[in-house]
Amino acid sequence: MSAAAASPAAARGEVILSARGLTKEFFGFKAVSNVDLDVRSGTIHALIGPNGAGKTTVFNLLTKFFAPTAGTITFDGRDITRTGPAEVARLGLVRSFQISAVFPHLTVLDNVRVALQRPANLATQFWRSNRLLDRLDARAMELIEAVNLADSAHLQAVELSYGRKRALEIATTLALDPPVMLFDEPMAGMGAEDIGRISALIRRIGEGRTILMVEHNLSVVADLCDEVTVLARGEILSQGSYATVSADPRVKEAYLGSEHE
Numbered sequence: 001m002s003a004a005a006a007s008p009a010a011a012r013g014e015v016i017l018s019a020r021g022l023t024k025e026f027f028g029f030k031a032v033s034n035v036d037l038d039v040r041s042g043t044i045h046a047l048i049g050p051n052g053a054g055k056t057t058v059f060n061l062l063t064k065f066f067a068p069t070a071g072t073i074t075f076d077g078r079d080i081t082r083t084g085p086a087e088v089a090r091l092g093l094v095r096s097f098q099i100s101a102v103f104p105h106l107t108v109l110d111n112v113r114v115a116l117q118r119p120a121n122l123a124t125q126f127w128r129s130n131r132l133l134d135r136l137d138a139r140a141m142e143l144i145e146a147v148n149l150a151d152s153a154h155l156q157a158v159e160l161s162y163g164r165k166r167a168l169e170i171a172t173t174l175a176l177d178p179p180v181m182l183f184d185e186p187m188a189g190m191g192a193e194d195i196g197r198i199s200a201l202i203r204r205i206g207e208g209r210t211i212l213m214v215e216h217n218l219s220v221v222a223d224l225c226d227e228v229t230v231l232a233r234g235e236i237l238s239q240g241s242y243a244t245v246s247a248d249p250r251v252k253e254a255y256l257g258s259e260h261e
């Protein structure tokens, strides 16, 4: 049984996801304007910027939840500008949290089992073979251990703390084994302890895959991300390492300006 998404052709360090001239207008207002973005395979890449900068809109464009007004998006050498979100997920570009709905009254183990059965349509056939079922359970426990939830495997999702629920959501996304994972504010609403745990988890799952995340918490970005793209008013303001962009006077000004708005 393989739940794995297609393996990417892009080698580590090569561009795996890119946008050119990406633009999104809402009723004539340009939320995203002419964005060129390259995400390299094997990196953790952050999209940051002050409130209203267009981060979530770019995220929704890249994951195909929005259609662009103009521009193109390429994933692993393939033009996905007109490809739907389910198809891009199948190609290996998977957005965490929104796609991986957690069933509150199923246990952690059953939630991960369901996620594992989804891609291969095993829900209708797994009962046929005990061997298949055993393999499914073994893989589910591996994923649960990978996100440090082994001690909660038999708890219902609803009983988990917020940080642990996020870890479960990550496990259900990992069930698809996506080469590229996108996170929209993974640390939102978390306390310091959970932020530390989820950061460590994202760093671990980033080994051997590509991660693009929208994140407000700049110390998380500084700690975790290899590459940072700063957006302001729908346009790219600066790109590079965290050290580079944080030293950029335009970035400082954009953040300061937003505090006074």
Ligand SMILES: Nc1ncnc2c1ncn2[C@@H]1O[C@H](COP(=O)(O)OP(=O)(O)OP(=O)(O)O)[C@@H](O)[C@H]1O
Binding pocket: 026, 030, 031, 049, 050, 051, 052, 053, 054, 055, 056, 057, 058
């Ligand atoms: N569906 C929509 N209809 C109209 N305007 C929208 C829509 N979605 C976003 N916008 C506008 O586009 C701009 C960019 O919004 P977006 O949510 O992408 O920014 P953001 O950088 O993610 O902000 P935040 O950090 O506050 O979440 C904002 O001015 C917002 O009001």
